[in-house]
Amino acid sequence: MKPNLSLIHSLFHDASSALLIFRQLLQSSANPNHLTFSLLIKACLSSSSSFSRGSPTAWLQVNQIQTQLLKRGIDQFLYVNTALIDFYMKLGFTTHARQLFEDLPSADVVSWNVLICGYSQHGHPHDALQLFVHMLRESFRPNQTTIASLLPSCGRRELFLQGRSVHAFGIKAGLGLDPQLSNALTSMYAKCDDLEASQLLFQEMGEKNVISWNTMIGAYGQNGFEDKAVLCFKEMLKEGWQPSPVTMMNLMSANAVPETVHCYIIKCGFTGDASVVTSLVCLYAKQGFTDMAKLLYECYPTKDLISLTGIISSYSEKGEVESAVECFIQTLKLDIKPDAVALISVLHGISDPSHFAIGCAFHGYGLKNGLTNDCLVANGLISFYSRFDEILAALSLFFDRSEKPLITWNSMISGCVQAGKSSDAMELFCQMNMCGQKPDAITIASLLSGCCQLGYLRIGETLHGYILRNNVKVEDFTGTALIDMYTKCGRLDYAEKIFYSINDPCLVTWNSIISGYSLYGLEHKAFGCFSKLQEQGLEPDKITFLGVLAACTHGGLVYAGMEYFRIMRKEYGLMPTLQHYACIVGLLGRAGLFKEAIEIINNMEIRPDSAVWGALLSACWIQQEVKLGECLAKNLFLLNYKNGGFYVSLSNLYAIVGRWDDVARVRDMMRDSGGDGSSGVSVIEVTPLRDINNNLCPSEVYLNTSTWQHLCLC
Template sequence: MFASNLSLFHSLFQNSNSALATFRQLLQANANPNAFTFSLLIKAFVHASSTAALQARQIQTQSFKRGINQFIHVNTSLIDLYMKLGFASHARHLFDDMSFKDVVSWNVLICGYSQNGFVYDAMRTFVDMLRESFRPNQTSVVSLLPSCGCFEMILQGRSVHGFGIKAGLGWDSHLNNALMSMYAKCDDLKASELVFEEMDEKNVVSWNTMIGAYGQNGFFDKAVICFKEMVKEGFQPSSVTMMNLVSANALPENVHCYVVKCGFDNDASVVTSLVCLYAKQGLTYMAKLLYKSYPTKNLIALTAIISSYSEKCDIESAVECFIQTMKLDIKPDAVALLGVLHGITCPSHFSIGCAFHGYGVKSGLSNDCLVANGLISLYSRFDEIETALSLFYDMREKPLITWNSMISGCVQAGKSSDAMELFSKMNMHGQKPDDITIASLLSGCCQLGYLRIGETLHSYILRNNMRGEDFTGTALIDMYSKCGRLDYSEKVFYSIKDPCLATWNSIISGYSLYGLEHKAFNCYSKLQDQGLKPDKITFLGVLAACTHGGLVYLGLEYFTIMTEEYGLIPSLQHYACVVALLGREGLFKEAIEFINNMEIQPDSAVWGALLSACCIQQEVKLGECLAKNMFLLNYKNGGLYVLMSNLYAIVGRWDDVARVREMMRDSGGDGCSGVSVINVTSVKDSNSILSPSDVYLNTSTWQHLCLY
């Protein structure tokens, strides 16, 4: 028997198949395997194949047949195996059938639940362990803490921490590291720092955990400082240290130098992390250069490069990298395909998106939720809502992210009524909206002028204490200002403790919309006082305020600050604002000179801004010249005809007004299509709940909205 066990022990270091073959030979030789034999056999299946589940059941049957199931350590090993294979229910049944249990058995079950994401089952098992008078040890607490590593479980995590202190467990580095990691994942960085500072003995893992905690919570500078202190204390960094630095968004050149200096430049994980860091920070050329210099190729690095190209809208290079994965016999996954789809923003690349849709169908990747959402976003981006809806309804399972993608796609395509209908169906399917859903619907309320629905959604946010204050708060400010309630916008804004840049931009745009330029300028100054750096959207709001106030020279000054002081490249919207600013003050010569000096080709918005100024200043000749050029440039939108009609009407040329309207009808529109929406509110009950007279939605939509 000893020789058989020795043979099985040797096969353990080869693979599970050879171990199982040796065990079968043992049975054929009529040898009687003992508990040690089964323990060795079970260990061989730690890194098991897809057939291991069936083989594990066969081993369990053999152990039961030979009475080995009476040994606690054999059953514990089987529970551990089932958990590693993902069969938590099998592990639980085996555990419940055990006549005798010890602390190790409980620990294995708790650890298995934690690793498989069964958070509440792990906590419930720990409580059952206490009820049955088993005394938890350090391993019990370490096994349980990963289950508490989310914001919703922070109270349970603190309770476990308190239990450990009360029980007098020895707080070694292993346990403290688990606590630090748990608090960091719960966004309680101060608690992680406190545990770290009170540690008597710190090891490399402790420092790595703290560096990773800073990186996870966005304190990148502190992560680098912590790394420097680690080196100063004489600890030798490991490959995990390097990867934590990478995740902390440290300067890639500095990390790269240190990687080479410490000899980790041949570590595949570290090199891949570096490639991802270069790609994430937009240094695509360096990422690709490093990738080519390393002999081992993998999908993770290539996917990072693909995503980097896509973010730069270099779709040709992204496609080239995607094709390279197939040339290297690396099967692209859903993330790689999604990386390409996200980069398709130009109408000329739409056919490429359709081709990748075909590849997704052929490879089966289109069944993946991520890819399906990416395709829905792609078709919504190009106003192919019917195709997007077809993909949406073909999906068997629709998680919340899919509903959000479809609702957001409808809003972006200007079909907010469809978004509201989808929202009612989402509720019928039992899906609870999150802050992304609410923000998309609020954006839809802006398009439709549905103030009452916006107020209802605001009530839902307050009642459910939804997190993401900046996200939903910004959407609320935007909705109220565009629906005619700037006073509500201000109330929401001042209720936010630390507004982010997007929130400041939203209130600035609101003030600009209402012609309150001085309040907009005041907000611009305050956001800078808070240490925030204005972006393109900030300056778009400020320029709009200058346009409404007729502040020409101040507007030109802000445009100069944007381009020269902050180095921001103006978009066509910024140029249109400046043209409108000059044109409305009658400075047409300066406006035309400004357009001629633009670094990008002017579009219909820029020329339309000048034409609108001609209406204000009654410049008929210039207006006619602009309209003719816009018509020749194929700017055949209804706005062009409306502006010219208004221009002729202002100067009393009614024959020309009739001629323009005739041209509009010939082009396919009569200028009369449109929908007016009003909120009908009784004087007696101005605070009444939503009623179907407010807006035109069907009954089911109203029912679900009124539930809030």
């Protein structure tokens, strides 16, 4: 009896049906041949979503097929074995696929390609590259498919040189750039941040297909050029190409306007594609349109964890923790098991002390479901406890982990700095070095912030030396942290040198140098930086205006301060915070313009706090306005502001006009309130003690400069 090949062929899109027919064929004593096995494996490959990757069931099915191949001697057919290797790879059984490949009596280029492609798709780039080198040593000639299969492995910065080498090999071997290879190269260069190379390849393509356009749109989106991604999409339409679901998803990953993309999705009839709808929900959520994202999610029958996680994250970013928790509970009601990303999405949004218990409850949920073993969750919990100064709890989580990758060290060091425990952060860094873990830019930036808190200039300089020796890019947050450290540790000249060495400073870096100039009373330099950042097309934010207003206050420039305050509100539509109001009130008060200052306070959109009233009280002391100062102090005390600085300001006000009895009375009031003025701290750097042989004395503590230099000289 001949095997019913036509029946199997008709059902090859349905793996379970094909397997059922195959079992019936065996039960009927038919003898399947190599074509039967070829169609069966093809059926399983075409519907590989029916098998859970790496599951015992999938392993059993593929193992039974291989057993039948061996039993009937079909393993002599190379193309059948190649298909089986591909099946193993797609199910994630890379070790078994490699063993089957090694057992082949003879391989061809297709077999090599299948294995290389499998390694590349499953995140084993080094194995894919090693296999490619081995293929060349075995005198096999790679084809375009080989190169296209290998290039996704090189789509990361650390393998950029290998990717360029593969590209060069393809050119040297005379392999023409067909659309498949050109698309793979375009994608590879984009993932390695070489957008110029991606653009050049795309422009030189003789034949562009939909995949080519999708790749270029995705390349622009990955590199942060959202406007160019949209322009590329419009050009694609002008060329007469119809977008695919992948086009829309790439456009959404480029952070396009969600309403516009939504309309086009409806127009193209992609509303039935679950992946497109999920991407649209996440786009609405990412851009802050949380209610629209939730409405869209509820309107479509497909309920998945990705959409809900996007909505949870959006609520958390807005600080709407209750709504985020409600969505999290909804996943449980739908029998969708939340993963580590969903859990930390809630934790990241908890910043109000009243929500601390919610974070603890989620910690308990993570323990119960084994999610705390995930490095992502552990880091999220460490950051959560550090945010609320629960350093002991964070350290307990940290030291309980047997494996501590760099990201975990960074979370703990950053958490200590944020909680004002910079000395603990320094000690952790010493332990981290002793464990053989090398710091990255994030570690360095966190430690530099700690140096600002402690005034450790020498340690900051040592960290700067480490950056220079290890070629760490002094850009963005690293450069900003260095500038901030040097300005706050008294070396503005070093801060300036670093700032002007950065090719294209971002807004945060500009803000840092503006604040530095303001701190040193160099208001004209601060104003010059403000003008330059505008010339570069950057839009100032609230931090920028806080810096220039502080500069105006230090320089007594009333007109300039009022003008910047007006520009902030009218031209940029920024709502002033209490800090901005404190600056402007202090500026007016110090100039003796108390009427204008009080008018500003009366017209505030938000309720003035102790900083605003304190700025006015300090101005009264400078201008010797005793009556107004007494009135302000009385109101502050009635409002129960227990700030020792207010007592000091009022005491100084009485002292400057010679009312010594009132000075004594205020000092007594301050002592009765439980304090004697604001606590002050002096910081000094201790030079390491050495003996006559220039050796460190045994009593020297680990935080001395010499120890740090030893730890950072690597």
